[in-house]
Amino acid sequence: MNILMLASEAVPLAKTGGLADVVGTLPMELARLGHDVRLALPRYAALDATAIKLKKAPSVEVPWRGDRLEVGVETGTLGGGAVPLTCIRYDPFFARQGLYGEGGRDYPDNLDRFALFCRAVMEACKQPGRPPDILHAHDWQAALAVAYLKTLYRNDPAWAGTRALFTIHNIGYQGLFPVSTYDATGLPWSEYTPERLEYYGQVNLLKGGLVYADILNTVSPTYAREIQTAEFGFGLEGVLQTRKDRLFGVTNGIDYDVWNPETDPHLPARYSADDLSGKRECKRVLQAEMKLPVRDVPLVGLVSRLAFQKGIDLIVDILPKLLDLDVQVVALGSGDPSYQTLLAGLSARYPDKLSVRLTFDEPLAHRIEAGADLFLMPSRYEPCGLNQLYSLRYGTVPVVRKTGGLADTVVPYVPDARSGSVATGFSFETPEPEVLLSTMFLALRVYRDKEEWTGLMRRGMQQDFSWQRSAGQYVELYARAMAL
Numbered sequence: 290m291n292i293l294m295l296a297s298e299a300v301p302l303a304k305t306g307g308l309a310d311v312v313g314t315l316p317m318e319l320a321r322l323g324h325d326v327r328l329a330l331p332r333y334a335a336l337d338a339t340a341i342k343l344k345k346a347p348s349v350e351v352p353w354r355g356d357r358l359e360v361g362v363e364t365g366t367l368g369g370g371a372v373p374l375t376c377i378r379y380d381p382f383f384a385r386q387g388l389y390g391e392g393g394r395d396y397p398d399n400l401d402r403f404a405l406f407c408r409a410v411m412e413a414c415k416q417p418g419r420p421p422d423i424l425h426a427h428d429w430q431a432a433l434a435v436a437y438l439k440t441l442y443r444n445d446p447a448w449a450g451t452r453a454l455f456t457i458h459n460i461g462y463q464g465l466f467p468v469s470t471y472d473a474t475g476l477p478w479s480e481y482t483p484e485r486l487e488y489y490g491q492v493n494l495l496k497g498g499l500v501y502a503d504i505l506n507t508v509s510p511t512y513a514r515e516i517q518t519a520e521f522g523f524g525l526e527g528v529l530q531t532r533k534d535r536l537f538g539v540t541n542g543i544d545y546d547v548w549n550p551e552t553d554p555h556l557p558a559r560y561s562a563d564d565l566s567g568k569r570e571c572k573r574v575l576q577a578e579m580k581l582p583v584r585d586v587p588l589v590g591l592v593s594r595l596a597f598q599k600g601i602d603l604i605v606d607i608l609p610k611l612l613d614l615d616v617q618v619v620a621l622g623s624g625d626p627s628y629q630t631l632l633a634g635l636s637a638r639y640p641d642k643l644s645v646r647l648t649f650d651e652p653l654a655h656r657i658e659a660g661a662d663l664f665l666m667p668s669r670y671e672p673c674g675l676n677q678l679y680s681l682r683y684g685t686v687p688v689v690r691k692t693g694g695l696a697d698t699v700v701p702y703v704p705d706a707r708s709g710s711v712a713t714g715f716s717f718e719t720p721e722p723e724v725l726l727s728t729m730f731l732a733l734r735v736y737r738d739k740e741e742w743t744g745l746m747r748r749g750m751q752q753d754f755s756w757q758r759s760a761g762q763y764v765e766l767y768a769r770a771m772a773l
């Protein structure tokens with residue numbers, strides 16, 4: 290298949306969240322399966338041009354606000370040459386410090402920025418005589434490309450027969466803009482209707498992806514169902530219900546080259562499901578690094594954005610009761626200042642039991658995944674979630690809320706139901722502090738049964754959440770779109 294993928298971020302070039310992990314990994318796996326994939330990204334100033342061998346290519350003329358704008362194009366490769374890359378260069382828009390904003394504020398011209406990106410991709414990625422089979426766009430920043438394909442480029446031979454897949458990574462982020470900005474999309478006003486891009490008097494770019502694409506998916510089967518309900522749909526549940534026959538869930542993979550306890554260079558010792566002794570060493574070193582007493586006590590880990598979505602309020606609520614027990618907790622996170630203050634206050638109150646680092650620190654995230662016994666992830670909603678997958682791989686038993694990707698990837702332990710033979714973690718449904726606390730009590734009780742606990746650890750470590758598996762499912766979706 291000939292696939293053109295576009296998005297606003299991709300590891301290792303530009304990252305603010307899980308979107309970048311998917312977009313940076315999926316094209317390589319598709320190429321490995323024998324498909325032709327090209328990735329298109331904005332040319333941010335911070336992209337390391339030498340690593341990807343970026344070279345200037347002929348610029349393109351893009352229709353822009355009734356005029357034509359010359360936009361730069363640079364090409365390179367990713368994944369050791371496996372995936373060709375097209376970068377759209379327009380420095381007034383993309384040579385900025387942030388991807389979407391600075392100092393906690395979104396750039397006010399984000400609609401202009403990503404409309405130009407999408408329009409320029411449609412011009413720069415034309416291959417005369419060889420239309421892509423699939424245009425695969427991710428999240429609101431790339432959604433307009435799907436709208437363009439189905440409207441302005443509908444009769445363009447360079448796009449004849451191209452089908453569109455649109456992937457939703459988090460429906461909480463929709464790209465909402467005042468109607469006064471609509472002209473920058475370049476679309477006729479006939480597309481600004483409640484059936485298309487209009488949303489309660491505003492322009493909703495994500496909605497464009499949902500209504501124009503041939504096929505839709507999100508990053509886990511459970512989240513695909515949840516977003517069709519008012520509790521999880523952020524107002525777009527009605528639109529999704531009308532498209533439910535075209536909406537699928539594909540659980541993300543994780544990069545086993547980066548997240549592998551047998552080879553991880555960030556760890557003081559390595560280990561595997563067959564020999565867990567290195568994990569004990571990782572725990573001792575983590576306790577020392579976090580200035581906690583080095584001793585045999587259940588160690589609970591947390592690595593998270595500090596946001597309401599992640600259930601941090603539930604954690605803050607139960608910590609005093611949890612810390613009355615003989616446990617230790619290490620927390621790494623950054624985000625909402627009010628949660629930072631609360632966590633810092635609690636660690637001052639329980640210096641021997643709770644240690645927090647309020648930064649973004651990737652190597653420490655690896656050491657927590659390896660050194661902790663349990664991993665806490667009580668998200669209120671979770672499209673897929675990566676940290677529980679890392680935890681499973683590192684033999685660190687996850688305690689999760691049964692939602693989205695967490696429900697699809699953690700098999701919960703059920704007391705007295707002989708679930709011990711299949712369980713890989715603990716989960717709860719109602720997002721209330723008492724429910725989380727009683728789930729933690731259960732987990733800590735099972736922790737004392739070493740045989741049962743080791744079984745949980747080993748089963749988690751043996752799960753397959755590789756990208757190979759997910760990429761195969763994306764190929765099936767592409768085939769489905771092409772057969773329409």
Ligand code: ADP
Nearest residue numbers: 306307593594622648649650651654674675676
């Ligand atoms: P989301 O994308 O919603 O933040 P995910 O679980 O899908 O949640 O992915 C989060 C990613 O960011 C993981 O790779 C996780 O390890 C990492 N991460 C989050 N917070 C931190 C932090 N403070 N330091 C290091 N890594 C972090």
